[in-house]
Amino acid sequence: MSDTIDERFPESKLYAGRRREVARREPGMRRKILEALEYGPKTVPEIAEATGLPSRDILWWVMGCVRYNFVEPTGEMTSEGYHKYGIVGRDE
Numbered sequence: 001m002s003d004t005i006d007e008r009f010p011e012s013k014l015y016a017g018r019r020r021e022v023a024r025r026e027p028g029m030r031r032k033i034l035e036a037l038e039y040g041p042k043t044v045p046e047i048a049e050a051t052g053l054p055s056r057d058i059l060w061w062v063m064g065c066v067r068y069n070f071v072e073p074t075g076e077m078t079s080e081g082y083h084k085y086g087i088v089g090r091d092e
Helices: 011-036 044-051 053-068
Strands: 073-079 083-086
Touching: 011 044, 011 053, 044 053, 044 083, 053 073, 053 083
Parallel strands: none
Antiparallel strands: 073 083
């Protein structure tokens, strides 16, 4: 059965490659996000500007940081409707 898995599910190779790429990039992206939040809570667009990466990518990585308890929503919201995120355990 394992010999034919690539024949039956060719997309599994693609997903496996994506998972490896995400796992490889995760520590560096987390570090960039935490560095951007070092001096206080920021919105996703503010983090994107600080890191120089697109907002859509930063949103994805910030949600991963929220899921794994590195970053948390502060409860603040801007007039444009963006939530602010801060480093877990910091009261600023």
